[in-house]
Amino acid sequence: MIIKQLSVFLENRAGRLTELTGILAENDINISAFSIADTTDFGILRVITGKPELAEKVLKEQGFAVKITDVIGMIMPNKPGSLHHALQILTDNGISIEYMYAFASGDDRASAVIRTDTPQKAIEVLQLHKMELLKAGDVYQI
Amino acid sequence: MIWNEHHECMDRQPLAELQGERLRNMVERIYLRVPFYRNKLQEMGIEPGDIRSIDDLKTLPFTTKQDLRDNYPFGLFAVPQQDVVRFHASSGTTGKSTVVGYTHNDIQMWSEVVARSLTMAGVTKHDIIQVAYGYGLFTGGLGLHYGAEKVGASVIPISGGNTKKQLQLLEDFGSTAIACTPSYAAYLGEAIMEEKLDRSKIKLKAGIFGAEPWTEEMRAQIQQLLGLKAYDIYGLSEVIGPGVSMECGVQHGMHVFEDHFIPEIIDPETGEVLPYGELGELVFTTVTKEALPLLRYRTRDLTRLHVERCDCGRTLVRMEKCVGRSDDMLIIRGVNVFPSQVESVLLEMSETRPHYLLVVERENNLDTLEIQVEVEDQFFSDEVKELEGLRKRISGNLASLLGLHASVRLVEPGTIERSQGKAQRVVDKRKLK
Ligand SMILES: [Zn+2]
Numbered sequence: 291m292i293i294k295q296l297s298v299f300l301e302n303r304a305g306r307l308t309e310l311t312g313i314l315a316e317n318d319i320n321i322s323a324f325s326i327a328d329t330t331d332f333g334i335l336r337v338i339t340g341k342p343e344l345a346e347k348v349l350k351e352q353g354f355a356v357k358i359t360d361v362i363g364m365i366m367p368n369k370p371g372s373l374h375h376a377l378q379i380l381t382d383n384g385i386s387i388e389y390m391y392a393f394a395s396g397d398d399r400a401s402a403v404i405r406t407d408t409p410q411k412a413i414e415v416l417q418l419h420k421m422e423l424l425k426a427g428d429v430y431q432i
Numbered sequence: 433m434i435w436n437e438h439h440e441c442m443d444r445q446p447l448a449e450l451q452g453e454r455l456r457n458m459v460e461r462i463y464l465r466v467p468f469y470r471n472k473l474q475e476m477g478i479e480p481g482d483i484r485s486i487d488d489l490k491t492l493p494f495t496t497k498q499d500l501r502d503n504y505p506f507g508l509f510a511v512p513q514q515d516v517v518r519f520h521a522s523s524g525t526t527g528k529s530t531v532v533g534y535t536h537n538d539i540q541m542w543s544e545v546v547a548r549s550l551t552m553a554g555v556t557k558h559d560i561i562q563v564a565y566g567y568g569l570f571t572g573g574l575g576l577h578y579g580a581e582k583v584g585a586s587v588i589p590i591s592g593g594n595t596k597k598q599l600q601l602l603e604d605f606g607s608t609a610i611a612c613t614p615s616y617a618a619y620l621g622e623a624i625m626e627e628k629l630d631r632s633k634i635k636l637k638a639g640i641f642g643a644e645p646w647t648e649e650m651r652a653q654i655q656q657l658l659g660l661k662a663y664d665i666y667g668l669s670e671v672i673g674p675g676v677s678m679e680c681g682v683q684h685g686m687h688v689f690e691d692h693f694i695p696e697i698i699d700p701e702t703g704e705v706l707p708y709g710e711l712g713e714l715v716f717t718t719v720t721k722e723a724l725p726l727l728r729y730r731t732r733d734l735t736r737l738h739v740e741r742c743d744c745g746r747t748l749v750r751m752e753k754c755v756g757r758s759d760d761m762l763i764i765r766g767v768n769v770f771p772s773q774v775e776s777v778l779l780e781m782s783e784t785r786p787h788y789l790l791v792v793e794r795e796n797n798l799d800t801l802e803i804q805v806e807v808e809d810q811f812f813s814d815e816v817k818e819l820e821g822l823r824k825r826i827s828g829n830l831a832s833l834l835g836l837h838a839s840v841r842l843v844e845p846g847t848i849e850r851s852q853g854k855a856q857r858v859v860d861k862r863k864l865k
Contacts, residue, residue, distance in 0.1 A: 297814030299807045301844050327816045331841050334814050353846040355812045388815055405814075 291413045292360045293426050294342040295403065298335040299355040302328065310335065313352055319345045323403055325391035336391070338363075338403060361405045362412055363424030368398045376421055380406070383415040435551035435583070436544070439691045440746045444739070447747065451694055452486040454719035459483050459492070462725050465510040468503055469727060489694065489717060490705045494728045497530065500670065505531040511723050521569045522669045532571075532669050533723035539578065541720055542672050545689045546579020549678035552687070552744075553638040553663040555609050557584030562601060564612035564620075565643065566592040571673030572643050576611040579675060585609070592616065595623050606635040614646035614654060614662070621657025636660040642667065642674055645754065664753065670729055671716045677751050682743045685750030692720045695749065696728070697737050700758035701768060708739045711770070713758040714751065732758045734770060762858060764792060764799045767836045771857040774803055777829045783811045783822060789848045793861045801838040803830065806845045 300306050307326075314321060324337040339345045342358060349356045366372040373392075380387065388405040401424060406412050416423060434440050442450070460480040462469040472493045473479070482488065500508060509516070511533075518534040534542065555561060561580045565572030573591055580587045588601055592612065598620060601607060610617065617639055624634065636658050642665035651662045666686050667674035676693050677686035688695045696705050697712040706712045714731045718724075733754040741747055756772040763769070771790055778784045787806040792799060805826060813819055819842060827840045849856055 297812070299812050299819075299842070299844060301847070329816060329820065332819070332843075334816060334819070336814060350809065353844065355807045355809050355845050357809065357812050357814055359814050 291362060291423050291425065292409055293338060293363050293403070293424065295359045295361045295405070296335075296337050296339060296342055296345055296349070297357045297359045298337065298349060300326075300333045300335050302330070302332055307335070309352075310349065310354065313348055314339060314345060317344065317348050319348075323391070323393035323401075325389075325403075327389065336389075336403075336405075359405065360409050361403050362409050362416075364402050364404060364416060365422040365424055366400050366402070368400045372400070373402070376402075376416070379415055379419045379421065380404075380412060383411070385412050385415065433551050433554065433556070434745065435548040439689075440548060440687070440748055442691070442747055444747060447690060448486050450691060451719065452484070452488075454691075455486060455489060455694070455717065456480070456483045458717070458719045458725050459727070461510055461722075462727065466508055466725075468499065468508055486694070489696070489728070492717075492727055494703065494715065494730050495726050496730050497670070497732070500530045506533070508726075509533055509723055510725050511535055516723050518574075519569075520571045520574075520669050520673065522571075529569075530670060535722040538672075538721055538723050541692060542575060542675060543578040543582040545672065545675035545692060546575055547582040548689060549665055549675050550576075550579055550583050550585070550609075550640065552678050552680045553609065553640050553661075554681070555580070555583055555585055555638060555640075559583075559585045559608045559638075560588065560605055561585045561609040561611065562588045562590055562598065562605075562607040564590055564592055564598060564610060564616060565674075571667070571669045572611075572613075575667070575673035575675060576640065580611075595620065599623060599627060599629060602636065603629060603633045606633070608635050609638045609640065610636055610658075610660070611640040611665075613643050614641040614650055615644060617641055617654045617658060617662070618650060621654060624657065631659070634659060638663065640665050640678075666751070666754075668731060670724075670726060671718055671731075672721065676716070680742060680744040680746060684742060685738055685752050687742065687746050687748040688737070688751055690748050693718055695737055695751065697735070698730075699768065700730075700732075700734075700761055701763060708737050708749070711736050711755070711773070714754070730758075734758055734761075734772065760858070762790070762792060762860065764801050764836060767834065769801070769834055769836065773833055774830065774857075777826070777833055778805065781826065781829065784808070784826065787845075787848050788857070790858045791861065792858070799862065801836065802841055803838050804841050804843045804848060806848055807842050808845055 320340040322338040327334045346356050385406050390402050390404045392402045463480045515535050516533040517536050521529045521531045563576045565576055567573030577587055577589055637660050639660045639662045641662055654662050664679045665674050667676040671693055677688040679686050694717040696715040698705055698715055700713040714733045714735050716729050718726050734756045735754045736752045738750045756770055761768055761770055774788055775786045778786045785808050789804040791802040823840045830838050
């Protein structure tokens with residue numbers, strides 16, 4: 291259930307993100323989800339791709355600082371209160387979220403990528419509460 | 433073992449008195465015999481009689497490498513040619529070389545300080561020493577040679593290069609000590625690995641390495657490759673050659689032979705003498721040298737001096753490895769900044785590597801300093817707060833060392849240009865305007 295997310299350090303300069311997406315495209319690597327956390331000087335791109343090890347390798351070869359981070363993916367019905375319900379489960383079990391971002395998966399459900407210090411525990415409690423989780427194999431294909 | 437316990441372990445007060453007396457003699461000699469110094473001293477209204485103690489040293493004028501060039505070849509000599517028994521010269525990267533001369537007594541004194549140095553590395557008459565510094569105009573080979581003979585060691589004057597022969601003699605003669613540049617020592621060590629020599633036949637126990645900058649990493653590498661203890665020796669031909677200062681077994685800085693060479697640390701910009709422990713330009717006054725006495729000679733080397741007594745028992749001050757050249761100094765908002773200080777901060781922090789660039793600009797008549805530091809894969813966190821924390825830690829450490837606020841910018845790996853060997857560390861945009 292652990293999903294490998296690529297975290298990439300990006301300087302805030304014009305065209306840098308385009309260079310990165312270009313490299314992924316050239317290597318036939320699909321982007322399933324991404325988010326950018328940024329400050330005035332730099333940004334951190336968090337991206338879920340197909341073939342994460344290959345993506346890491348080609349980006350490193352091109353001089354990017356890249357790191358693979360374990361995250362989990364959660365699927366929720368697209369209706370009021372469903373995100374709250376999921377977060378409540380995590381909070382009740384003492385799991386703190388470092389960051390999260392949502393992405394659409396094409397049907398009437400919503401998906402969220404969640405980063406926590408204790409991903410295994412998060413998986414266990416979410417499954418205990420019958421929450422649906424994305425499998426690595428699925429998410430790289432989305 | 434201490435070669436000259438009397439002078440190397442002297443209490444500081446009698447040492448200062450000895451230095452004062454020798455300085456007074458020296459100033460008398462150069463005033464009488466070197467027109468260059470006489471003119472300079474007269475311009476400043478100083479007479480030899482004004483020198484009463486070592487404290488008066490700071491009132492005397494500096495001598496620079498340019499002065500040596502301007503007076504090429506013998507203009508600063510204080511003895512007639514018939515008293516000179518040896519010349520050495522350093523190859524200048526630009527223009528004329530710098531010529532230095534030695535009287536018989538100078539050679540004796542030089543042998544003495546090199547003998548002290550070798551003794552610090554544990555070399556005795558029971559050792560066989562391979563002197564693999566170049567012999568010739570360069571001071572390395574002959575300097576070590578005479579000192580080693582004085583100690584009574586058996587000297588192999590093999591000079592530099594000819595690696596096959598070096599290895600053969602290491603094996604056949606069982607050399608126990610070697611003196612050469614650290615880069616050549618590393619090269620020899622690698623050659624031993626490649627030639628698959630029988631390591632049990634290599635008997636080296638001490639290496640005396642100098643004449644070029646080297647790092648602690650190189651020391652570890654050389655020690656591992658050659659199976660010896662590596663010692664750092666410092667010197668420059670203008671002052672005498674190798675043997676101006678040397679590391680003892682404690683290896684906590686290099687002891688300066690202060691009874692012959694008086695060191696000072698100055699602010700390279702103002703010329704003001706700085707207290708022990710502060711970083712600045714190293715200056716030497718050669719109080720006993722006869723042929724070419726130098727008054728407050730500016731080495732351009734940046735280092736610190738420490739006066740606390742060493743565990744080896746010597747009272748002589750210790751100088752740190754030189755951290756750079758004063759020519760690299762920047763003045764930012766009136767504060768002296770050396771790129772090497774930034775490097776030392778980054779090296780001390782376990783989460784950065786020394787890939788950095790100083791960018792100096794002037795905004796609204798105020799100098800600004802930005803330090804770009806490359807983010808490395810292994811230290812890269814994907815959380816903003818971690819990276820911001822790293823940036824603040826670098827900035828805080830720099831501020832406490834430099835006494836100046838610098839903004840730190842994290843940049844992608846590989847973005848700071850690396851030229852062959854020597855990286856450009858500074859972009860000073862103030863000069864462009
Ligand atoms: Zn010592």
